[in-house]
Amino acid sequence: MTTLAPTSTPEPASPPGDAPGRAKRQGAASRAQRREALALVVPATLPILVFSIIPLVTGIYLGFTNSTLKRNPTNDFTGLENYQRLIGDTFFWESFRIGLIWAASVAVLTLLAALGLALLLNADLRLKGVTRVLALIPWAMPPVVVAIVWRLIYSPTAGPLNAGLGFFGIEGVNWLGDFSTALPAVIVVAVWSGIPQSTVLLLAGLQQVPTEQHEAAAVDGASALRRFWHITLPALRPVIFAITSLDFIWSFNSFGLVYVLTEGGPGGRTMLPMLFTYLEAFTNRNTGYAAAMGNVMVLAVVIVLSAYLFAQFRRGKAAQS
Amino acid sequence: MKTRNPVVRFGQYVALAAYLIFLGFPLLWLLSTSLKSSGEINSLAVNLIPDTFAWGNYPQALERQNLIRSAGNSLFVSVVTMVITTLISMPAAYALARFQGKLRAAGTAWILISQVFPAILLIIPLFMVLRTLQLNDTMFGLILVYVTFTLPFTLWMLQGYVAAIPRDLEEAGAMDGAKRFTVLRLIVFPLLMPGLVATAMFTFVAAWNEFFLALVLIQSPELYTLPLTLRMFIGLEGQTALGPLAAGAVLATIPSLVIFGLLQKRLTSGSLAGAVKG
Numbered sequence: 001m002t003t004l005a006p007t008s009t010p011e012p013a014s015p016p017g018d019a020p021g022r023a024k025r026q027g028a029a030s031r032a033q034r035r036e037a038l039a040l041v042v043p044a045t046l047p048i049l050v051f052s053i054i055p056l057v058t059g060i061y062l063g064f065t066n067s068t069l070k071r072n073p074t075n076d077f078t079g080l081e082n083y084q085r086l087i088g089d090t091f092f093w094e095s096f097r098i099g100l101i102w103a104a105s106v107a108v109l110t111l112l113a114a115l116g117l118a119l120l121l122n123a124d125l126r127l128k129g130v131t132r133v134l135a136l137i138p139w140a141m142p143p144v145v146v147a148i149v150w151r152l153i154y155s156p157t158a159g160p161l162n163a164g165l166g167f168f169g170i171e172g173v174n175w176l177g178d179f180s181t182a183l184p185a186v187i188v189v190a191v192w193s194g195i196p197q198s199t200v201l202l203l204a205g206l207q208q209v210p211t212e213q214h215e216a217a218a219v220d221g222a223s224a225l226r227r228f229w230h231i232t233l234p235a236l237r238p239v240i241f242a243i244t245s246l247d248f249i250w251s252f253n254s255f256g257l258v259y260v261l262t263e264g265g266p267g268g269r270t271m272l273p274m275l276f277t278y279l280e281a282f283t284n285r286n287t288g289y290a291a292a293m294g295n296v297m298v299l300a301v302v303i304v305l306s307a308y309l310f311a312q313f314r315r316g317k318a319a320q321s
Numbered sequence: 322m323k324t325r326n327p328v329v330r331f332g333q334y335v336a337l338a339a340y341l342i343f344l345g346f347p348l349l350w351l352l353s354t355s356l357k358s359s360g361e362i363n364s365l366a367v368n369l370i371p372d373t374f375a376w377g378n379y380p381q382a383l384e385r386q387n388l389i390r391s392a393g394n395s396l397f398v399s400v401v402t403m404v405i406t407t408l409i410s411m412p413a414a415y416a417l418a419r420f421q422g423k424l425r426a427a428g429t430a431w432i433l434i435s436q437v438f439p440a441i442l443l444i445i446p447l448f449m450v451l452r453t454l455q456l457n458d459t460m461f462g463l464i465l466v467y468v469t470f471t472l473p474f475t476l477w478m479l480q481g482y483v484a485a486i487p488r489d490l491e492e493a494g495a496m497d498g499a500k501r502f503t504v505l506r507l508i509v510f511p512l513l514m515p516g517l518v519a520t521a522m523f524t525f526v527a528a529w530n531e532f533f534l535a536l537v538l539i540q541s542p543e544l545y546t547l548p549l550t551l552r553m554f555i556g557l558e559g560q561t562a563l564g565p566l567a568a569g570a571v572l573a574t575i576p577s578l579v580i581f582g583l584l585q586k587r588l589t590s591g592s593l594a595g596a597v598k599g
Contacts, residue, residue, distance in 0.1 A: 036501055037420045041428075044413035044472060048431065051447060051469035056438075058446035069449075120337050127337060133585065135344050140581040142530035144548040145570045148555065149347045152354055152567065160350055163367035195344065224329075246436070253439040256532035260552055277441045282537060287445050294442035301437055 062291035069285035082292035092293060094268065095276040096300070102183065102272060103252035106190045107244045113191055114198035114243070115236075119228075121199070122206045139196035147260035150189045151176070176262050182269045186258050190251060198243050205239035206232070241312050249301055273297050355379070355567035362563050375564060382565035382572065390543065391550035392572070398460055398546060399528040402467040406475050407521045409468075414479030415509065419488075428476065435473040444537050451538065458540045466534055471524045478523070482516030483509070519587060522580045529576055547573045 063082055067075045086092055117135065121128055138146065153161050154175040162172030175185040209232050217227050233240075255274040258264070264271035264279070273293070281290035349369060354362070358375040382388050417428045447466060448457060456462030486509060494504040532548040539545060545553070551573060554566040 033420070037416045037424060040412035040416040041424065043409040044476065047409070047465065047469045048472055051450075051465060052431075052435070052443060055443045055446035055450060058450075059442045062446060067449075116336065117340050120333055120340065123333060125333055125337060127334075127341075131337060131341055134341065136581055136585065137348055137578065138344060140526070140577040141574050142532070142548055142551075142577065144530075144532050144551050145351075145574050148551065148566065148570045149351045151555065152350055152563075153347055158362060158367060158563075160346075160367050160369070192344065192347070249437055253441075255440070256548075259536075260532075260555065274439060274441050277439075278533075278537075281441070281445050282448075287449065291442070291445050294439060294445065297439050298437070298442060301439070305437065 059291050060295060062288050063295045064292075065288040067288035067291070069282070069287055075288075078288070082289050083296075085289065086292055086296060091268070091271075092273075092276060095271045095273050096297075098183065098269070098271060099252050099273040099297075102187060102190075102270075103248045105187045106194065106251040107247040109187065109191045110194040110198050110247055111240060111244050114195050114202055115240075117195060117199045118202035118206055121203060135196050135199060137196075138193045141193070143193070143256040144260050146189065146193050147257055150185075150192075151261060154185060177266050179266055179269050182262055182266055186261050186270050189261065190254070190257060193257070194247060198247065201239055201243055202236065205236045209235040245305060245308055249305065252301060253297070351567055351570060354563060355571050357564055359562075359564055378564035378568040379572070382568040387542070387545070387550055388547070388569050388572070391545045391547045394460065394544060395529055395547040398464055398467065399525045401464050402471060402528040403521050403525045405464070405468050406471050406524045407517060410472055410475040410479055410520075411510075411513070411517065412505075414476050415483050415505065417476060418480040418483035432473040432477050440470070440533055444534060448537055457538055458544065460544060463535060463538050463546075466538065467528045467531065470534065471527050474527075475520050475524055478520045479513075479516060482513055482520075485516075486512050519584060522584060526577045526580055 064077055064079055065075055066078045066081070067073070117131075121132060141149070153159055156162060156172060156174040156177065159172075159175075161175065165172055173181055175181050213231050214227055217231060222230070252272075253274060254272065255278065258270050258272055259275055259278075262270045264275045274297075277290050277293045277297070280293060281287050284290075353369050353371060355378055356374050356376065357371045357378075358373060361372055361375075413428070417425055451457040451462045451466075454462075456465070490508055490512070491504050494508045495501075530548065531546075532552075535546045535549055536552075539549060542553075551566070551569055554562060554569060
């Protein structure tokens with residue numbers, strides 16, 4: 001629910017003449033200043049400490065206990081027992097696999113769709129203004145409403161999607177209820193609701209692409225495709241990088257949309273790790289075991305993210321030299 | 322880039338139309354369903370424009386389904402979250418933008434880490450803590466959690482606005498002998514106002530749209546927020562309640578839509594683009 005794109009807000013620029021001032025501040029004024037800074041920060045730090053950092057540490061600890069929410073709750077330290085059990089838990093790994101497929105598909109498809117739309121909106125076309133405003137609506141909708149809208153669309157009996165297919169003589173499908181179509185169907189919904197935000201970020205990125213380079217290349221006879229590949233795409237790389245990594249993480253950790261669309265069904269075909277963990281914690285009431293699942297998920301995200309960061313870093317360096 | 326090739330141009334318009342249909346049709350369908358009579362929905366006729374406009378779904382959604390009470394709950398939770406978050410993040414964002422050193426590094430690190438974290442990991446211990454404090458299944462507990470979860474983004478957004486205020490202005494104030502907090506009140510705060518309003522609005526939308534934390538923390542139906550109540554409606558699908566369900570969904574979207582409309586310029590300029598995500 002709370003998210004940010006680090007690239008989208010300007011870094012606070014420290015003025016060039018700042019260095020001597022800072023040195024001075026660290027001297028005589030530093031104690032008074034530190035007290036001042038503390039006073040400014042405490043009101044925000046307190047809730048973060050109490051309701052984020054402490055639960056975070058507790059959560060990691062819970063993963064090593066047999067804590068439950070049952071009638072006779074237990075809370076004993078059991079070491080690695082949860083993790084040993086987790087290794088053999090095929091249902092968890094299946095949900096993990098589904099989560100990875102889901103997050104990667106959503107991130108890549110959203111990027112491609114949003115890139116196309118951003119390029120169109122950046123071109124000199126009519127209807128641009130209308131499209132821009134209309135395209136924002138899916139973004140503003142509560143995820144629960146998005147899920148409701150798409151349940152209506154996918155409805156096997158009264159849904160417009162099957163009716164449209166029927167018009168062309170194609171037989172309808174129970175999109176959210178069929179084993180083979182459920183996951184693709186929920187991916188489409190996530191892409192639909194993710195396009196606006198990514199488009200806006202890409203549009204902002206496109207404004208930064210120098211037009212002179214494009215014009216010069218066009219004069220030299222470079223095709224539009226080549227210009228896109230060699231000028232636009234490299235310039236967009238930081239934005240693309242930010243969008244895909246954030247979309248991947250957000251999707252992997254997402255809950256509401258799929259929970260309301262399918263509750264993880266049919267037959268666990270859309271059981272994302274978050275749903276699985278939620279059910280384990282609050283339906284089966286095995287909080288210790290569920291916390292262990294959460295810890296594994298965090299670890300997975302961190303590993304994937306660092307690998308991606310590292311690859312990007314190396315590419316960036318290679319591009320520089 | 323201006324393209325003069327008519328074939329390319331035609332292709333561009335076809336693509337744009339395809340996007341418009343993909344993005345816009347589901348919304349039209351929701352509106353259309355919200356205006357269909359139960360008879361028409363049950364007849365399985367699939368038309369975009371209802372035969373007769375059944376405006377009655379809207380009042381029906383409001384009176385039959387506790388929608389008003391849950392809308393009131395959502396409004397209360399969102400407004401209080403917005404006020405508290407804004408009040409406590411303002412000074413911290415200022416410190417984050419203006420002071421260098423460990424504090425700033427720690428703040429930035431936390432903001433970034435909080436984006437990577439699955440809410441499930443926090444909510445399990447949080448649920449237990451709130452239960453111990455007897456704050457689970459209360460509005461107050463939900464608000465506390467919302468404040469904590471919206472803070473990182475709010476801090477990040479606000480510190481960007483603070484950083485955009487030239488330091489010279491503050492230094493000029495300090496020269497004239499004003500204390501830091503006087504400078505803050507008289508110089509920084511007024512300049513920060515547009516940023517504060519935008520940030521507050523985003524916090525409101527985030528709380529208004531939130532589903533997962535409310536699902537875990539709220540059990541009593543009389544405390545349900547709007548998303549929880551709407552989800553309850555879905556159980557009624559297949560019966561005659563589809564029209565009111567769609568009407569309720571439309572109503573739930575209006576506040577966020579209005580706010581996004583107001584912030585549209587800022588959104589499309591991309592400066593605040595990471596704000597809201599499910």
